[in-house]
Amino acid sequence: MNSHTENILQTEEEWVSKTRMKKQMNDLQQLGMQLTKLSADTLKKINLPEDLLQAVLSYQKISSNSALKRQAQYIGRLMREIDTAPISDFLSRLKGENSAHNAYLQRLEYLRERLIADDNSLTEVISQYPHIDINNLRTLIRNARKEQAAGKAPKAFRSIFQLLKNEITEDTQS
Template identity: 50%
Template sequence: MSQPSLYDDEAPSKSQKKRDAEALQALGTELIALSHDSLKKLQLPENLYLAIREAQKITANGAIRRQRQYIGKLMRDIDPEPIREFLAVLRGESDQHTAWLHRLERQRDRLLQDDEALAEFLAAHPDCDVQNLRQLIRNARKEQAESKPPKAYRQLFQLLKSLSPAPGLPQHATASDSNEDDEDNG
């Protein structure tokens, strides 16, 4: 029988732990760059939220470095994946979020072209304001026919966006909380 090696342990190496800590610190640095409203949407633990807000006020290089390290340490106690997904959505790097936006665009176009699509949509979304939806569809059709700026067309998209849960955003954040640049200008 072979002798068990000292390195057969399942625990991560010291180097791996250091890389993980540095990755969390880098993620924390991205959080420092976020606006107050974006940070609120993440619903971070209170101590982490306060540490990030404090880091946003610090201007001294040594102090900000120590604060980043502290934030990285606090982040070891939370799951970083939801934060990474949220940041990917904000950066426009989420394929899942982009596909969701394309589905909404197709749904909007179907609503404008086919009255049966409206009945299907209303069956799927019984809580929708029917009168407002019909008005937006009428106005968007009129805008297209008269080659006017697509104000109602965009409002219809925002309405659809508010009625459909956005992938990659925290559960409490609404779809309209993501970048307004998500919508096409079609």
């Protein structure tokens, strides 16, 4: 190849279309909007630059729609100046932790349903988790069954869940 062709190929590799640039900027702004949904404590764990942190915190305080839009654009502009990979990683880890926690809570709800429906489930739970207060659990199960039969408020039903949640940690789930 001649040098003219090589120069053209090199400039084509460096050239980014205006549409692609706008999409990248919009993606950064959307990433910034995900930050605005987090609490201040969680934001501090991300180790954001101070100006971006302040921009996100002030976004959370604004109520005017036009001001929110301007602030979102400002956050997007600040996001262009930093490496966003650690932020993306943190948000995806956070999302994964939430889904794992939701799965844990769903397992506890399922266990509670089984305990109320079947006495054999109680022996399984006792064998898996011997540290659970058996007498309290039996009393709560009995009361929950009475509440269901009488159509009363599910006070014992909720108490069973709380007992299971306190006694069975996410780490001990199998």
